Amino acid sequence: xxxxxxxxxxxxAGCLIxxxxxxxxxxxxxxxxxxxxxxxxxxxxxxEADFDHYKAQVDTEFRAYKRIIQEEFKAYRDxxxxxxxxxxxxxKKRYVGYSSDYRVKKVVDYGxxxxxxxxxxxKRQGDATELLGGYLKDLVRQDTANAYxxxxxxxxxxxxxxxxxxxxxxxxxQVEKRPLVADMVxxxxxxxxxxxxxxxxxxxxxxxxTEKRASKIPQAQVVSLTVNLPKEGVAVKAKGYLPDVMAQxxxxxxxxxxxxxxxxxxxxxxxxxxxxxxxxxLMQIVPRSAGRDASKLVLGKDLILSPSYLYNGKxxxxxxxxxxxxxxDRYLSGIKNxxxxxxxxxxxxxTGAGNVARTFVGTTHIKKAVRKINALxxxxxxxxxxxxxxxxxxxxxxxxxxxxxxxxxxx
Numbered sequence: 001x002x003x004x005x006x007x008x009x010x011x012x013a014g015c016l017i018x019x020x021x022x023x024x025x026x027x028x029x030x031x032x033x034x035x036x037x038x039x040x041x042x043x044x045x046x047x048e049a050d051f052d053h054y055k056a057q058v059d060t061e062f063r064a065y066k067r068i069i070q071e072e073f074k075a076y077r078d079x080x081x082x083x084x085x086x087x088x089x090x091x092k093k094r095y096v097g098y099s100s101d102y103r104v105k106k107v108v109d110y111g112x113x114x115x116x117x118x119x120x121x122x123k124r125q126g127d128a129t130e131l132l133g134g135y136l137k138d139l140v141r142q143d144t145a146n147a148y149x150x151x152x153x154x155x156x157x158x159x160x161x162x163x164x165x166x167x168x169x170x171x172x173x174q175v176e177k178r179p180l181v182a183d184m185v186x187x188x189x190x191x192x193x194x195x196x197x198x199x200x201x202x203x204x205x206x207x208x209x210t211e212k213r214a215s216k217i218p219q220a221q222v223v224s225l226t227v228n229l230p231k232e233g234v235a236v237k238a239k240g241y242l243p244d245v246m247a248q249x250x251x252x253x254x255x256x257x258x259x260x261x262x263x264x265x266x267x268x269x270x271x272x273x274x275x276x277x278x279x280x281x282l283m284q285i286v287p288r289s290a291g292r293d294a295s296k297l298v299l300g301k302d303l304i305l306s307p308s309y310l311y312n313g314k315x316x317x318x319x320x321x322x323x324x325x326x327x328x329d330r331y332l333s334g335i336k337n338x339x340x341x342x343x344x345x346x347x348x349x350x351t352g353a354g355n356v357a358r359t360f361v362g363t364t365h366i367k368k369a370v371r372k373i374n375a376l377x378x379x380x381x382x383x384x385x386x387x388x389x390x391x392x393x394x395x396x397x398x399x400x401x402x403x404x405x406x407x408x409x410x411x
Contacts, residue, residue: 058302061165062288065304068160069278076153083120085215089153092275092284093268095180097139097150103217106139108181110237110268113229115139115181115203120214120222128223129209136207136225137200140182141193144271144311148175151272154307165304171295173309178240178271184233189240203227237269241282244317252325257411258342259283259321261404262349265397271313280310283320289352294322327353334370339378346401347385351394359388 080087083102090096093111098104103120117135121128148154161170182191185199207227214220238260245263249256266284267273279286285294287305295303298318310316327345331353335341348356354364360372373381382398389395 055302057166058169058304061169061304064164065161065287068157068164072153072156072160075156079152083216090272090274092266092273093270095147095270095272097147098152104135106135108139108270110270113231113233115227115229117225118222120217120220123219123221125221125223128211132209132223132225133200133204136203136227137197139180140185140196140200142180143177144180145175145177147180147272148308148311158307161304161306169304170306171299171303171309172306173312173315175308175311176313178313180271181229183236183240184229187230187232187236189236234264234269238264241269241313241317244314248318248321252321254321254324254328257405257408258324258401259317260408261401262320262324264404265400272311280307281316282313283316285310285316285319285323290323291319293326294319297322297326324349331366332356332370334367336374337378340373340376340381343378343382343385343398343402344373347389347394347398350397351389351391355390355394356385358390359385
């Protein structure tokens with residue numbers, strides 16, 4: 001019998017013992033009171049049954065969600081590879097957008113600070129500078145709402161989710177019109193068209209343009225343009241999310257510096273971040289794990305958070321901060337030293353609280369791990385995590401977030 005079922009059985013047993021005991025003591029005049037108690041117990045059992053049924057439905061729909069993603073990605077991959085030799089898709093720190101015929105590819109690498117435009121054109125195209133400059137201008141003018149609408153893969157997933165999931169189990173959202181990259185290029189949070197065009201003209205002056213043969217399209221070549229984003233672009237992008245971070249961090253009692261450090265480490269502030277898990281948006285919310293925990297806290301119900309909901313920057317930050325709160329104030333609240341708890345929360349955000357426990361006691365028993373953690377100094381806790389966390393990615397993640405927190409604390 002698993003822990004959850006054992007707890008339910010014990011609750012039922014306790015209620016039955018109470019009712020039986022009451023029955024032996026209730027005089028004839030108390031029959032109405034006993035009937036009321038029995039009715040309440042029946043209502044309790046029905047509520048538990050309804051909860052189990054709801055959870056089973058949502059679990060089934062999450063499995064369908066995973067299947068939809070796999071099928072839609074295969075179709076998306078095949079369309080890309082019908083034109084291009086290699087598969088390039090959006091990741092946590094790279095936005096990759098395609099034209100409707102897949103012959104134009106626009107890549108913003110938020111981690112490395114570059115923009116690359118590639119286009120398949122006829123061999124006798126001539127000078128491609130003007131053509132590529134136009135594509136660059138289109139990209140810089142693009143907002144997140146438009147980028148979402150043009151993402152064939154995510155649109156396919158969203159459409160099929162609506163068809164496959166009970167509407168009462170699915171949380172939809174509206175993707176905001178935030179700059180995709182214009183703020184980073186211009187240094188302005190809400191740049192004008194003139195400011196965008198002037199910034200693009202400056203970028204074109206330092207651009208690198210190359211040509212090569214296109215192997216999949218007869219009588220065609222690939223022309224490419226690469227430019228570097230301004231070094232202060234990351235700071236400008238981060239500043240745009242300051243009001244949302246401060247509001248949610250203040251509401252949950254979470255350090256804003258931690259939120260920004262997590263955002264930078266997870267996505268480098270790529271508003272259209274996506275990973276294969278899948279995880280979406282700035283704080284890389286995984287709908288099936290962190291998304292479920294956070295939705296119970298924020299929305300009061302276990303829900304499937306749709307891509308459109310998580311690509312909304314405000315929603316993403318709300319859910320990410322809520323999950324940090326859950327890790328700190330619930331799952332790992334037994335860790336007495338705030339610094340030790342912080343290190344464990346950072347690691348758990350990436351790999352889950354169970355894997356943090358496993359690092360210290362070899363199992364996912366959190367309470368047992370907490371006792372061992374409380375016997376160590378914060379420095380020792382950090383060293384154990386950096387040395388023994390199950391995944392190298394999480395070990396590096398802990399170091400990066402911790403160091404970036406120091407930067408944001410100063411800011």
